[in-house]
Amino acid sequence: xxxxxxxxxxxxxxxxxxEAGRAVLALESTILAHxxxxxxxxxxxxxxxxxxxxxxxxPATIAILDGQLRVGLADAQLEQLARLxxxxxxxxxxxxxxxxxxxxxxxxxxxxxxxxxxxAGIRVLATGGIGGVxxxxxxxxxxxxxxEELARTRVAVVCAGPKSILDLGLTLEYLETQGVPVIGYRxxxxxxxxxxxxxxxxxxxxDSAAEIATVLETKWALGLDGGVVVANPIPGIAALEYExxxxxxxxxxxxxxxxxxxxxxxTPWLLQRVEELSGGESLVANVELMLNNAxxxxxxxxxxxxxxx
Ligand code: PSU
Ligand code: MN
Numbered sequence: 001x002x003x004x005x006x007x008x009x010x011x012x013x014x015x016x017x018x019e020a021g022r023a024v025l026a027l028e029s030t031i032l033a034h035x036x037x038x039x040x041x042x043x044x045x046x047x048x049x050x051x052x053x054x055x056x057x058x059p060a061t062i063a064i065l066d067g068q069l070r071v072g073l074a075d076a077q078l079e080q081l082a083r084l085x086x087x088x089x090x091x092x093x094x095x096x097x098x099x100x101x102x103x104x105x106x107x108x109x110x111x112x113x114x115x116x117x118x119x120a121g122i123r124v125l126a127t128g129g130i131g132g133v134x135x136x137x138x139x140x141x142x143x144x145x146x147x148e149e150l151a152r153t154r155v156a157v158v159c160a161g162p163k164s165i166l167d168l169g170l171t172l173e174y175l176e177t178q179g180v181p182v183i184g185y186r187x188x189x190x191x192x193x194x195x196x197x198x199x200x201x202x203x204x205x206x207d208s209a210a211e212i213a214t215v216l217e218t219k220w221a222l223g224l225d226g227g228v229v230v231a232n233p234i235p236g237i238a239a240l241e242y243e244x245x246x247x248x249x250x251x252x253x254x255x256x257x258x259x260x261x262x263x264x265x266x267t268p269w270l271l272q273r274v275e276e277l278s279g280g281e282s283l284v285a286n287v288e289l290m291l292n293n294a295x296x297x298x299x300x301x302x303x304x305x306x307x308x309x
Contacts, residue, residue: 011072
């Protein structure tokens with residue numbers, strides 16, 4: 001047994017799909033444990049997996065359970081993680097070997113999920129929102145490891161855009177420096193998670209999963225490492241009002257500063273505060289955009305698998 005095999009456990013449907021060259025979609029688990037309350041988190045995770053299947057891809061929710069990197073969770077494991085909630089360690093690149101050593105349970109961030117997906121040979125990941133450059137990063141230096149991983153590892157990340165708890169302008173600058181393109185799916189404007197608008201443009205607009213797959217094939221065939229951000233706007237009917245959300249976010253940022261929250265606790269803390277302030281309205285939007293991203297991610301995975309065949 002190789003060292004990698006000792007740590008990496010592929011669920012049977014995922015193993016079979018990868019071996020046959022069929023589409024597999026990775027799904028992130030920090031959104032499950034830290035991003036949504038029980039039992040909505042479990043319900044959403046199940047729906048997201050079903051949305052991937054309906055679009056022709058095998059879902060692989062990624063997490064660390066009992067000190068092993070799990071690629072694809074059985075329903076009981078999905079439930080275990082959902083019930084753990086914030087009791088599961090929020091695990092990024094930095095944390096992986098320590099969780100394996102301790103035999104612990106971890107919910108993987110986008111960064112950690114990208115790493116594990118790539119180890120398993122999965123090239124597309126769907127999530128809600130990615131981490132980015134935080135507001136005030138010029139003094140706090142708080143830049144999400146998600147951005148570094150996007151620069152480094154060959155996985156396309158489908159999201160509804162970065163939440164405007166972040167500095168969207170600095171996030172785009174950082175991605176540009178790192179050579180990570182931001183693709184707008186059927187949009188010229190960067191979506192900001194809860195809203196379809198942000199006031200910022202995307203680098204490239206593409207209108208089909210097939211076109212996105214072609215760009216990925218070309219990028220990787222040229223040896224250009226790293227991923228892309230596919231920014232998929234929240235469906236119009238589920239979108240929240242921009243001014244309201246900006247107001248809640250501004251308030252949450254002030255509260256976080258007063259509470260002196262920093263490091264990896266900051267993002268979950270802000271997300272929860274915004275949820276409280278919006279009176280749960282944001283949770284409904286969060287579920288809808290997650291399913292929308294799972295659908296598009298699966299379509300891209302299917303197109304990529306087809307391009308190989
Ligand atoms: N942004 C969201 N929802 C989330 C996250 C970010 O709108 O659930 C989670 C993701 O797992 C992301 C992580 O990878 O937070 C980023 O955390 P940090 O900013 O500490 O890198
Ligand atoms: Mn951070």
